Every structure is written in C-alpha cells, then in structure tokens.
Amino acid sequence: METKNKKMKMMTLGQLKDRDIGEIGTPERDKYEFDLRMELLGEMIKSVRKERNLTQEQLGELIGVQKSQISKLERSTKNVTIETILKVFKALKANVKFSVEMNELEFNVA
Amino acid sequence: METKNKKMKMMTLGQLKDRDIGEIGTPERDKYEFDLRMELLGEMIKSVRKERNLTQEQLGELIGVQKSQISKLERSTKNVTIETILKVFKALKANVKFSVEMNELEFNVA
DNA sequence: CAAAATGTTTCCATATAATTCAACTTTTTA
DNA sequence: TAAAAAGTTGAATTATATGGAAACATTTTG
Numbered sequence: 001m002e003t004k005n006k007k008m009k010m011m012t013l014g015q016l017k018d019r020d021i022g023e024i025g026t027p028e029r030d031k032y033e034f035d036l037r038m039e040l041l042g043e044m045i046k047s048v049r050k051e052r053n054l055t056q057e058q059l060g061e062l063i064g065v066q067k068s069q070i071s072k073l074e075r076s077t078k079n080v081t082i083e084t085i086l087k088v089f090k091a092l093k094a095n096v097k098f099s100v101e102m103n104e105l106e107f108n109v110a
Numbered sequence: 111m112e113t114k115n116k117k118m119k120m121m122t123l124g125q126l127k128d129r130d131i132g133e134i135g136t137p138e139r140d141k142y143e144f145d146l147r148m149e150l151l152g153e154m155i156k157s158v159r160k161e162r163n164l165t166q167e168q169l170g171e172l173i174g175v176q177k178s179q180i181s182k183l184e185r186s187t188k189n190v191t192i193e194t195i196l197k198v199f200k201a202l203k204a205n206v207k208f209s210v211e212m213n214e215l216e217f218n219v220a
Numbered sequence: 221c222a223a224a225a226t227g228t229t230t231c232c233a234t235a236t237a238a239t240t241c242a243a244c245t246t247t248t249t250a
Numbered sequence: 251t252a253a254a255a256a257g258t259t260g261a262a263t264t265a266t267a268t269g270g271a272a273a274c275a276t277t278t279t280g
Contacts, residue, residue: 020132038192044210045196051212055256069239071258081267082148090224094212100154102161165226176270181228183268191237191267 041085042074048092049074062091138213150185151195156184172201 049059049070056070063070073080073088089096159169159180166180173180183190183198198208 027245033215039210048210048212056246056258057256065238067257068241068259071256072238075258079191079193079237081189081191082151082195085192089210092212093211097209097211098151099207099209100158100199101207102158103203103205151266166228167226175268177227178229178271181226185228189267194268 029096038080039077041080042076045070045088045092046074048089052092054092057093059088063087120121139168148189151190152184152186154179155202158199158204159184162202164202169198169201 049056054062055067056074058068060067060070072078073084086096129195159166164172166184167177170177171197182188183194196206
C-alpha cells in the first residue's frame with residue numbers, strides 16, 4: 001500500500017468504465033456495468049457523488065449518516081449490505097441494476 | 111400476507127424476466143437484469159438453483175451451510191450482504207453483474 | 221396412503237456491518 | 251501560507267446478517 005493506493009487519483013464513471021470494462025461500446029450512455037466487486041462499489045459511490053457535486057458531508061445528510069460513514073463506504077474494501085447500496089445510490093438519484101448470467105453449458109453439471 | 115405470498119408458485123428465470131422487465135428484447139439470452147430489490151434476489155437464487163437441479167441441501171453443501179440457511183436466503187425479504195450473494199451465485203456457476211445508471215438530467219439538482 | 225425427501229421456521233449464538241464521535245490529515249481557497 | 255473545508259482513521263457501540271440444530275410442514279414418490 002505504499003505507492004499503489006497512495007496517489008490513486010479520482011476517476012470519473014467514464015474512466016472507471018474504461019478501466020474495468022473497456023470500450024466495448026455500450027450503446028446507452030451513462031450506464032456502467034461491473035462485475036460485482038466490493039472495491040469498485042466504493043469507487044462508484046465516489047464518482048457519482050462527485051458528478052453530483054456533493055461533499056461526503058452533504059451526501060451523509062441526504063442519507064442521514066455522518067461524513068465519516070460515507071468515507072468508509074467509499075474507501076474500505078469491506079463487505080456491504082444491499083440495503084446500504086440502495087440507500088446510497090437512491091440518494092444520488094442513480095439507478096442500480098443487477099443481473100445474473102447463467103451459462104447454458106453448465107446446465108448438466110449437477 | 112394472506113393470499114398473496116401464500117400460493118406464489120415457483121417462477122423460472124424467464125418468467126421472472128417477463129414479469130419484471132417485460133419482453134424488451136434483451137439480445138443475449140440467459141441474461142436477466144432486474145432493478146436491485148431484495149425480494150427478487152431470493153427468487154433468483156431459487157430459480158437458478160432449480161435450473162441447476164439442486165436441492166437446498168445440495169446447494170448448501172456446495173457453499174458450506176445448512177439447507178435452512180438457503181431457505182432463508184430464498185424466501186426472506188431481508189437484507190443480504192454482497193459477499194453472500196457472490197458466494198451463492200458462484201456456487202451456482204452464475205455470473206453476477208451490477209450496474210449503475212445515472213440520469214444526466216439530474217445533474218444540476220444539487 | 222405411508223415413507224422419504226425437500227423445504228420452512230424458530231430459537232439461539234456469533235460475527236460483523238453500520239454507525240458515531242472526535243482527533244487527525246489532506247485539499248482547497250482567499 | 252494560514253484558515254477553512256473536505257476527507258480519513260480508530261475506538262467503541264449498536265444493530266443485524268450469518269449460521270446451526272432441531273422440530274415442523276409440504277411435496278414427492280413408491
């Protein structure tokens with residue numbers, strides 16, 4: 001954790017998308033899909049918050065928690081509850097979707 | 111909760127999709143996207159488990175928990191942790207994605 | 221229908237997510 | 251560059267998700 005996380009600059013949603021799913025032309029703009037990974041969640045919260053021009057404190061007020069809580073959600077790689085995710089993105093007026101992809105080929109495995 | 115949840119039959123993933131996102135032709139088959147809602151998560155687990163022809167007990171074994179735990183995940187509308195979601199769908203060999211959609215129009219709100 | 225298999229519920233324990241407060245650090249700005 | 255604003259961290263607390271065991275209910279099958 002010396003250099004790596006130290007000077008990690010903020011990324012916009014678009015940059016996150018570039019980094020994490022490449023430029024594989026998603027037609028609808030402003031829709032960013034990720035493999036569900038905890039670390040990304042925090043980055044997403046931060047990105048959207050920034051795009052909304054909110055401070056952690058302001059976002060906290062919208063949700064009803066302290067800024068320190070927002071900070072933790074944004075930067076810890078820890079586990080999170082669905083409820084929390086929904087709460088945060090609702091406050092950010094962002095829509096959260098969820099998809100399950102099932103590989104047909106695996107069907108006969110069990 | 112008298113009649114409503116009482117006789118709710120099992121639904122396949124396809125039926126869930128029909129009910130929840132309509133037939134708006136998703137091109138890739140076997141990819142089902144939902145607004146992230148807790149109740150749906152349980153239904154999804156159940157659907158995929160059924161399609162894999164597993165009992166709750168068998169799924170439990172794959173993950174390392176009792177069948178009662180699976181039952182709870184499938185039917186309670188309670189909160190769930192990301193980690194749990196990942197664990198379950200991994201055992202089911204299903205891919206879980208997550209997306210955030212941000213409405214540009216909301217931009218100037220704050 | 222009886223037995224077996226599958227699923228559900230309740231009670232309970234344990235782990236950990238959510239949260240606050242206050243001190244501290246970093247970034248911004250006048 | 252000093253003050254103000256924004257963000258981070260640690261310690262402590264509270265709330266609740268995860269999980270097991272066992273008894274019960276429902277469904278399946280011979």
